Amino acid sequence: MTSPDLLNLSGRVALVTGAGQGVGRQIAITLAEFGAHVIVNDFDLDRAERVAEAITSAGYLARPAQADVGDFDQVHRMFSEHGLGPVSIVVNNAGNAGAGPVSTRAALPFWEQEPQDWRRFFHVNLDGVMNVTRCGLAQMVPHGWGRVVTIISDAARVGEINGMEAYSGAKAGAAGFTRAMARLGGRYGVTANCIALGATRTPAIEAQIQNEAFAKKVLSNYIVRRFGEPSDAANAVLFLASDASSYITGQTIPVNGGYSLAL
Numbered sequence: 666m667t668s669p670d671l672l673n674l675s676g677r678v679a680l681v682t683g684a685g686q687g688v689g690r691q692i693a694i695t696l697a698e699f700g701a702h703v704i705v706n707d708f709d710l711d712r713a714e715r716v717a718e719a720i721t722s723a724g725y726l727a728r729p730a731q732a733d734v735g736d737f738d739q740v741h742r743m744f745s746e747h748g749l750g751p752v753s754i755v756v757n758n759a760g761n762a763g764a765g766p767v768s769t770r771a772a773l774p775f776w777e778q779e780p781q782d783w784r785r786f787f788h789v790n791l792d793g794v795m796n797v798t799r800c801g802l803a804q805m806v807p808h809g810w811g812r813v814v815t816i817i818s819d820a821a822r823v824g825e826i827n828g829m830e831a832y833s834g835a836k837a838g839a840a841g842f843t844r845a846m847a848r849l850g851g852r853y854g855v856t857a858n859c860i861a862l863g864a865t866r867t868p869a870i871e872a873q874i875q876n877e878a879f880a881k882k883v884l885s886n887y888i889v890r891r892f893g894e895p896s897d898a899a900n901a902v903l904f905l906a907s908d909a910s911s912y913i914t915g916q917t918i919p920v921n922g923g924y925s926l927a928l
């Protein structure tokens with residue numbers, strides 16, 4: 666089927682995690698512009714409220730929801746209490762790209778780091794994805810339609826060092842888990858895919874890319890010589906959240922200016 670309505674999300678309830686700023690904020694705005702009623706999650710309530718307010722004052726539908734995605738009880742409560750009806754689109758966006766070291770140890774080679782240096786990467790990037798997908802599927806399966814979109818990173822595909830070892834592993838874990846959800850969800854009309862981002866201009870990495878020498882070095886690895894914008898990610902999420910992508914599941918789509926090339 667081809668129709669201009671394929672991207673229309675009217676009547677769908679979408680939950681976007683970590684939507685208080687950066688990529689998640691733009692995903693929430695874009696899904697709302699295409700008709701979805703959006704639950705704007707963040708563990709920072711002020712941020713979530715500001716984004717939800719911006720969406721509603723533009724005439725679209727949104728509601729803020731505070732929860733730390735790494736905490737199952739908080740996530741379960743958020744899904745029980747949002748009051749908008751069943752969620753049919755989950756975007757696992759919350760993550761901690763560019764997180765600085767919690768201690769000087771985390772800047773050391775991995776063999777000198779300790780578990781407290783890497784647990785936080787698994788908390789949000791893997792536990793968070795599992796908690797939110799678990800609660801989202803429970804609302805999608807009975808209705809026979811659903812979309813799970815998980816934001817990973819090229820770090821998961823190529824492996825990054827210098828404090829990014831656990832981040833790389835957690836994102837790769839999220840991708841493997843999302844593929845399993847594709848296999849599980851197929852018979853219930855639920856697709857599950859990942860988007861792998863390259864360096865994207867958000868508050869998470871703004872300070873780093875202000876450094877001209879660093880920015881030049883990073884950009885020399887990108888075929889399209891610019892940093893990604895949140896809208897580059899949001900446009901791909903819109904496609905994967907819509908009926909336009911109903912025959913695509915279990916895949917990872919790189920949105921990375923050609924930093925790494927997928928087969």
Ligand SMILES: NC(=O)c1ccc[n+]([C@@H]2O[C@H](COP(=O)([O-])OP(=O)(O)OC[C@H]3O[C@@H](n4cnc5c(N)ncnc54)[C@H](O)[C@@H]3O)[C@@H](O)[C@H]2O)c1
Binds near residue numbers: 684
């Ligand atoms: N910016 C990049 O260059 C880049 C590159 C590759 C992948 N990514 C991924 O893209 C996604 C979005 O990144 P961003 O750059 O917009 O990040 P960001 O730090 O600008 O925004 C992340 C938002 O998530 C929220 N958040 C963090 N932990 C949370 C938790 N446990 N529960 C709920 N909310 C939480 C934060 O409060 C923040 O508002 C992340 O998954 C990140 O790993 C980003």
